[in-house]
Amino acid sequence: MPENEDASGQQNRRRMGAVMRLRPDRFSLIEFVIFAAVTFAVLCLCVCIGSVSIPLTDTLSVIWDGVRYHLGRLGMAVIYAVSGSGAEAVGGAGTVPGGVSTTVESTGAAISGGTGVLASWLAAKPEGLQASIILSVRLPRVLCVAMTGAALALAGGAMQGLLKNPLADGSTLGVSSGAALGAVIAIAFGVRFPGLPFAGTMVMAILFAFLSLILILTLAYRLDYSLATNTIILIGVIFSMFVSSLMNIIVTFAADRIQHITFWTMGSLQGASYQNALVLLGALVICGSVLLRHAQELNAFAIGEDNARHIGVDVRRVKLVILVTVSGLIGVCVSIGGSIGFVGLVTPHIVRMLVGPNHRRLLPASLFGGAVFLMLADLAARTLLNPIELPIGVVTSLVGAVVFVVIFYRSRRHS
């Protein structure tokens, strides 16, 4: 019996263990580099193409100059700040004779050296029509689109694992509509925090995303403990209808404040800014790292919640963490781009077919996949009916509804 082997047997096994590695359940660095490269290539493509097509090389050079310009300015600002504080420090220490003079000299040399390097590297601010199209219209938009896609796909992937249901997603569960309701309420009733322009909308969106998630799951658990696919979908649909009627009531009363109701229902990232991109990046970094840290727990949930408890997962804590994180991601995305449906459904589904259900691979791959998918959807929305622009949600819903039907039929045949 293998368990009763002696020390030599153990050594043997140790050697064997070194040879017989378990299948690598995460991507290697090279794979990550490839993913990033593909995502970047799609990003460049999406920036090039549009109502005015700009050659790829021009696009790249404009972006590069812009990056250099801003990095240079940032670098200069840092150097001035450092040298300012350095001079202060030197001034304070000036009374002490001896070794200080050398530090003063070396600091001065470092500053002049640094500015010299920067100056040679600094580019002029890119100007002209092309540059302004790229830098102030398309690039921020495409960046926001990419990060929204990544965030929604990540949230969808995590939810599908947590609920062990391949149809779970912000849009099918009604979480996105809930978040949109929050945002609309914030605008209609003027909820805002002093000093932070869009924090009110965002906080309300996140809050409502979380509340609707809790509400939907509580209702679903009451109805059917095993959270069968049909139950969840039914409750999601009913909840979405309920929310959209509430939204229409609010819009009727506050029509002057909310002009574009379609913005919240169909979603659009038209006119997204760098500020939005920064917020999305922050949300993605924080929530994304939380979700990636819980990949193994999500695997356990994807096999079964009872099983997760039996192998030692702190089920309640992990569930709460995941739900809060997912609400955060969806809330931020909705407050910036409205509710863009089905991204979180389609991307993890396709990615799962390619890399398997292990969340250590699924989540990072969904991140890149979601970015690419939504960028392409946005490109289609911008160019298909040029010069008319479709809301991006229309495109994703068109694709998503078809994929939804496919998954639904497949899972029904299963059981």
Added chain:
Amino acid sequence: MLRVNDLTVRYGDLTIVDHLSFTVEEGQWLMIVGPNGAGKSTTLNAITQGTAYTGQVLFEGEDMKKRKAAERARSVGVLMQNHFAEYAFSVEEVVGLGRYAYSGSRRIADRDTASERKVAAVHLPRPAFLAGHSDEDEQAVERALTLTGMISQRKQSILTLSGGELQRTFLAQVFAQGPKLLLLDEPTNHLDLVYQKQVFELIEKWLQTPGRAVISVVHDLSLAKACATKVLLMNHGRKVACGPAAEVLIPEHLDPVYQMDVCGWMRQMLGQWNG
């Protein structure tokens, strides 16, 4: 090893388990028998903290309520009766999850000995999502796969397995988890005879290592008579009798619980084979 004191589980007005007390010692195989709705599975659920209860569940003298989830999993493992696979995880991924309770930097503090703690501290801290399986984990998975005969199918998707293979996969998971006490909830309920025999032989073999014990819920009384070292007969959430099979599985206890002549019927059934 395990002591259950005055365990009571209520769902609203319904009392599922009613002031139940019993003990399990090392090397014992306790089988819980009784009609449907007697509270057998709920008792197991209470032991793993899957349901709210009053009373006490002590493992090696320590209250299970106070233990952390991972710590609990390292002492008590569970094999359920059905598994509904949704995603195409591979066999070894499922079995590897059995090592969850041993993973990650969070667990340095509750390593068992000082030397183990030192070893763990050298390799850590590494965030859990970067840390792979340790050699120890890989050996445990390897052993469990070999023991259950699933080693040749380790790369196979669990969606393509038969019921018996799926059950053996989860048995391998719980073996890899390395618990001292194994809880089985009708583990062979819908397996055919060959697999039933296999699973019970595997568990019997597992139990031979000192310091281990098994509690299982079964419906098959003849199985209880054959394998159990101790039998707990339950009805309406209460203990009817507890002790060696020969003392518990007698007409005086069984007939009122099942409201029929159990032994007579069993004899009649077996008689068909002899004839």
